[in-house]
Amino acid sequence: MSKEVAILGVGMHPWGKWGRNFVEYGIPACQDALKDAGIEWTDVQFVSGAETVRNGYPGFVSGATFAQALGWSGARVASSYAACASGATSMNAARAQILAGLCDVALVVGADTTPKGFLAPTSGDRPDDPDWLRFRLLGATNPTYFALYARRRMELYGATDKDFAKVKVKNSRHGLSNPNARYRKAFSEEQVLASPMVADPLRLLEICATSDGAAAVVLSSMEFARKRALDPVRVVAISTVTPKYPNTVIEMPNFATDSASSVPLPNAPFRDSIAAAAYEEAGIGPEELDLAEVYDLSSALELDWCEHIGLCKPGEAERLLNDGDTTIGGRIPVNPSGGLACFGEAVPAQAIAQVCELTWQLRGHAGERQVEGARVGLSVNQGLFGHGSAVIVRK
Amino acid sequence: MKKRVPAIEGWFSLDTEKPHLLGSRCTSCKSYFFPKETLFCRNPGCAGREFEEVPLSRSGKVWSFTNNCYQPPPPYVSPDPFVPYAIAAVELEDEKMVVLGQVAAGTDASELKVGMPVELVLEKLFEDEECEYLVWKWKPVSQAEERSHV
Ligand SMILES: [Zn+2]
Numbered sequence: 360m361s362k363e364v365a366i367l368g369v370g371m372h373p374w375g376k377w378g379r380n381f382v383e384y385g386i387p388a389c390q391d392a393l394k395d396a397g398i399e400w401t402d403v404q405f406v407s408g409a410e411t412v413r414n415g416y417p418g419f420v421s422g423a424t425f426a427q428a429l430g431w432s433g434a435r436v437a438s439s440y441a442a443c444a445s446g447a448t449s450m451n452a453a454r455a456q457i458l459a460g461l462c463d464v465a466l467v468v469g470a471d472t473t474p475k476g477f478l479a480p481t482s483g484d485r486p487d488d489p490d491w492l493r494f495r496l497l498g499a500t501n502p503t504y505f506a507l508y509a510r511r512r513m514e515l516y517g518a519t520d521k522d523f524a525k526v527k528v529k530n531s532r533h534g535l536s537n538p539n540a541r542y543r544k545a546f547s548e549e550q551v552l553a554s555p556m557v558a559d560p561l562r563l564l565e566i567c568a569t570s571d572g573a574a575a576v577v578l579s580s581m582e583f584a585r586k587r588a589l590d591p592v593r594v595v596a597i598s599t600v601t602p603k604y605p606n607t608v609i610e611m612p613n614f615a616t617d618s619a620s621s622v623p624l625p626n627a628p629f630r631d632s633i634a635a636a637a638y639e640e641a642g643i644g645p646e647e648l649d650l651a652e653v654y655d656l657s658s659a660l661e662l663d664w665c666e667h668i669g670l671c672k673p674g675e676a677e678r679l680l681n682d683g684d685t686t687i688g689g690r691i692p693v694n695p696s697g698g699l700a701c702f703g704e705a706v707p708a709q710a711i712a713q714v715c716e717l718t719w720q721l722r723g724h725a726g727e728r729q730v731e732g733a734r735v736g737l738s739v740n741q742g743l744f745g746h747g748s749a750v751i752v753r754k
Numbered sequence: 755m756k757k758r759v760p761a762i763e764g765w766f767s768l769d770t771e772k773p774h775l776l777g778s779r780c781t782s783c784k785s786y787f788f789p790k791e792t793l794f795c796r797n798p799g800c801a802g803r804e805f806e807e808v809p810l811s812r813s814g815k816v817w818s819f820t821n822n823c824y825q826p827p828p829p830y831v832s833p834d835p836f837v838p839y840a841i842a843a844v845e846l847e848d849e850k851m852v853v854l855g856q857v858a859a860g861t862d863a864s865e866l867k868v869g870m871p872v873e874l875v876l877e878k879l880f881e882d883e884e885c886e887y888l889v890w891k892w893k894p895v896s897q898a899e900e901r902s903h904v
Contacts, residue, residue, distance in 0.1 A: 479827035486762065489789075491829060496761060496879065496889055497841060497854055498826035506820035507843050514818070514868035559821035559863050604798050605785075609817070609843050609852050618786035619850035622797050 362640070364457050365584035365591040366752065367464070367577040368396025369715040374541040374572035374702045378472060381414050381421075382428050384573035385470030388708075389425060392466065396577035397587070400429045403577070404462035407453040408438040409445035409469030409707035412481065421707070422449075425468050435462070442742030443654065444599065445469060446574070446710025447750055451597045453578050463583040469707035470573030490612040490743070497614075502566050502657070504611045506558035509659035513560060516674040518662065520560050522681070524551035526658035527565050527700050529686050534697015536727035539712075541570050542701045551658075565658035570703030574711035576718070592721045594714075596640035596751040602629035611743050633747035634668040634739050641751040645669035648691060649733040650720055652713040654740035655698040665693060668739055668749075692730045695720060710748050713738035717752045761879045761887040765789055767809060768888070773876045774809030775853065775890055781806055786849040810853070813873040813895065814844040817852045821863035831880035842892045844872055858893035871895045 370391025372384040393400055408422030417424040422438040435456075441448040446469045453465035485491040493499040512518040528548055534540040546564060554564040584591050602610075603625035605617030610629075627635060638644055645668060653664035662676035670691055671679050679685055685693035696702070696716040699709070717736035719725045739749040760768060767774045778790035782802030785795060788810060795802035825836035840857035857866070858875050872892040879889035 480829070484829070492762070493854075494826055495829040495831075497856055498822055498830040498832070498839075499841060499854060500822070500824075500826050503820055503822060503841055507818040507841075510820055511818040511868060556821070556823045558823065561820075604796060605850075607850070607852065609854060613854075615788040615853040616851050617796065620786055620848065621784045622799065 362458060363581055363593045363595050364454050365579045365581055365589065365593055366714070366718050367398065367579045367584060367589065367591055368392040368394070369718045370395055370575045371539045371712055371715050372470070372573040373539045374570040374705060376541070377571055379571070381411055381418065381470040381472045381571070381573070382424060384472070384571060385425055385468050385575070386428055388470065388573040388575040389429060389466060389468050392575035392577050398464065398577065401432050403432070403434050403464050403466045405453060405456045405465040406434050406436045407449040407465055407467045408436070409449040409467070409711065410438050410440040411471045411707050412440065413474065414472060421468070421470070441599070441746040441748070442744060443704070443706055443709055443740050444742030444746035444748035445707040446712070446714070447597060447740070447748035448599055448746070450576065450578065450594070450711065450714065450750065451599050454594060454597055457578060457580050464577065464579045466575060466577055467711060468573065468575040469709075469711045471705040471707050472571045473569035473705065489614065493612045493614065500558070501611060502558040502561060504609070505566065505657035505660055506561045507609065508663060509560050509657060512659055512662065516677065518659070518677050520552060521548060522662070522677045523560065523565055523658040524548045525680055526655065526661045527551045529680070530655065530694050530698045530700035533687055533695050533728055534701025537697050537701060540697045540701040541568070541572070541703050561657050561659065567656050567699035568703035570705045572702065572705035572708050572712070574708040574715050576711055576714055592718045592752050592754055594750060595753050596637040596749070598633055598636035598640065598747055598749040600632055600636045600747040601745045603632065610745070629747065630663070630667040630741065633741065634737065634749045636747070637737065637749035637751050638669075643735065643751070647735050648737050650692045650695055650717070650730045650736045652694055652696060652698065652716055652736070652738040655694060655700055656704070658700070661693060661698065664739060668737060687728060687730060695725065695728045695730050710738065710740055710750070713740070714750050714752065717750070721752060721754045756881060757885045758888055759885050761889045766876065766890045768876070770876055772812060773874050773890065774812050775874065777808055777810045777849070778805040779808045780804070786810070786851060788851065788853055811846045811848050813871060814846040814853070816866055816868055816870045816872055817843040817845045818868060819843070819857065819863055819866045833880070840866065842866065842872065844892050855890050855892045858891045861894055865894065
């Protein structure tokens with residue numbers, strides 16, 4: 360049995376910061392995806408919602424919230440939360456329904472409204488919750504963790520603050536013409552390096568903002584697509600792996616890593632295992648990729664991801680960047696959408712948005728940011744509390 | 755003088771001279787955990803359900819570090835005005851784990867290096883009318899002190 364599903368349609372609401380109800384963003388994304396798929400809402404048999412945890416009950420049951428807003432149709436529903444990986448988890452839920460033969464057409468949607476400033480833990484005293492405690496006892500924000508990775512890169516591989524700034528410069532140029540991007544402004548290295556230090560060595564312009572936004576995809580069985588004589592972009596792998604014990608890299612929101620004192624290390628560290636599982640499922644390797652959308656929560660983190668997904672060996676991502684390999688027109692463009700640098704993060708929508716971009720690229724509909732001849736693309740991210748997320752799509 | 759109390763109960767010993775973080779150790783597979791695991795061993799190959807409280811090594815080597823330049827949001831209780839401070843991830847050799855902590859007051863991030871030896875101290879995290887709340891922090895071991903430890 361084929362493990363592929365078709366991407367019939369994609370849609371996004373532009374990213375921004377308006378503070379409106381998340382449903383206002385999600386519905387246009389759904390409508391665009393349905394229109395792009397050439398189907399009616401009432402054709403959808405399964406709705407898979409990526410949850411938002413900052414918008415009360417409607418956010419927790421986002422699948423049902425959108426099903427109701429689009430008009431109760433009797434479709435089956437599920438809602439998933441996996442932090443930044445929620446989009447991949449909800450796509451995977453839809454894929455499983457389709458591959459199990461339980462439905463032909465599924466709508467996947469994620470939308471968010473975010474508060475200003477640092478993402479803080481949900482309110483109330485919760486001394487049993489590590490996400491609350493890391494703020495309370497350490498003041499460890501998300502950028503604190505990004506900075507620890509960035510500083511280690513500098514000390515281990517000799518990365519410089521200029522290298523990090525160049526990632527932002529590249530992505531800001533990639534996103535210039537992207538109508539869904541929140542920030543469409545080309546930054547120079549000097550401008551990036553002149554922005555205030557937030558968590559040394561990372562500066563304000565190198566840390567992803569929190570955004571409002573929404574993305575949706577319509578997935579279907581290959582048979583359903585063929586009956587409509589469509590030759591769609593296909594999802595050939597979705598990885599939602601968790602770490603293997605012991606995970607010895609400090610991860611948000613933890614205070615400590617696992618201990619490797621009595622159990623040997625796994626073959627690959629967690630972040631390497633995320634894409635590896637997707638490659639294995641797709642039966643391809645990183646050398647077959649034409650582009651990648653990776654989770655640049657910070658400029659430096661994009662360099663880490665280039666290595667975690669196997670584009671180069673550890674310590675070589677700066678060379679890849681400086682040689683122009685990861686720029687559109689280069690050997691393996693990374694974040695042609697502009698990435699989080701141009702979008703900011705709308706948590707439940709982000710992994711779905713990555714797949715929207717891959718789809719437009721593989722269809723040849725990406726306009727000025729088109730990666731010529733793109734046939735295979737990978738998206739990768741990671742959600743708080745051990746959620747891996749990687750999707751491989753191909754023509 | 756205000757009463758000095760831990761900002762969180764049971765995470766570290768209150769020995770002001772030589773404090774230790776308090777972890778737990780599975781009595782079956784000997785895996786360490788911090789904060790303490792007390793219910794089920796997280797080693798997937800171990801069914802252990804008994805743990806002993808153990809003091810963790812009070813010195814280690816810097817794995818990485820940063821300087822928090824902006825005031826963190828609540829529930830962090832920040833001094834007014836906010837003063838930037840460093841945070842370090844520290845590798846404990848015996849436990850083979852990395853533990854986060856603020857860096858002791860008076861040490862700037864620019865003085866830190868990966869691999870640098872540090873040791874645990876207790877310092878004030880915040881205070882209210884009655885109490886000073888203590889937390890563990892990492893403090894660089896000066897080379898002279900390091901030699902005297904040998
Ligand atoms: Zn055990």
